[in-house]
Amino acid sequence: MQKKIIFLILFLNLISNSFAVEKDYFMMLKYSKVNVRFGPSRDYPVKFIYKKAFLPIKVIDKKENFRKIIDHKKNSGWIHISQLKKSKSLIIQSDRILFEGSTKNSKPIVNLQSGRLLLVKKCKKKWCKVSTDKYIGWIQKGNTFGIIK
Numbered sequence: 001m002q003k004k005i006i007f008l009i010l011f012l013n014l015i016s017n018s019f020a021v022e023k024d025y026f027m028m029l030k031y032s033k034v035n036v037r038f039g040p041s042r043d044y045p046v047k048f049i050y051k052k053a054f055l056p057i058k059v060i061d062k063k064e065n066f067r068k069i070i071d072h073k074k075n076s077g078w079i080h081i082s083q084l085k086k087s088k089s090l091i092i093q094s095d096r097i098l099f100e101g102s103t104k105n106s107k108p109i110v111n112l113q114s115g116r117l118l119l120v121k122k123c124k125k126k127w128c129k130v131s132t133d134k135y136i137g138w139i140q141k142g143n144t145f146g147i148i149k
């Protein structure tokens with residue numbers, strides 16, 4: 001009898017996990033002008049406008065074709081899914097050094113200031129290869145917005 005109860009609990013737990021709500025995830029802006037609305041429809045007024053393509057945003061909710069987002073400055077609102085694409089960008093939240101390789105012993109290339117938008121080429125466990133302006137190099141993942149650690 002006890003084995004049946006344990007099996008039933010495990011089975012119910014497995015079923016409830018398969019219907020779990022999708023966790024927050026990152027996307028980025030597709031265009032250099034994107035409206036953010038007060039609600040999940042074009043009937044809602046525009047709250048503010050982003051003017052930066054590739055800006056990473058975190059999706060925290062969804063309703064039909066709209067996604068509720070929050071950015072690195074804690075601004076939030078609703079954006080139509082057609083204005084978003086899979087994230088390949090991040091913003092550094094503290095001054096960083098861009099390195100030639102994926103170790104701290106690599107040659108430093110340039111100092112980057114907090115708030116800098118970087119396009120991600122690829123990531124390893126603790127490092128990402130990124131580009132910004134005319135520079136390509138590696139930064140450590142910590143203290144960034146746009147990548148799930």
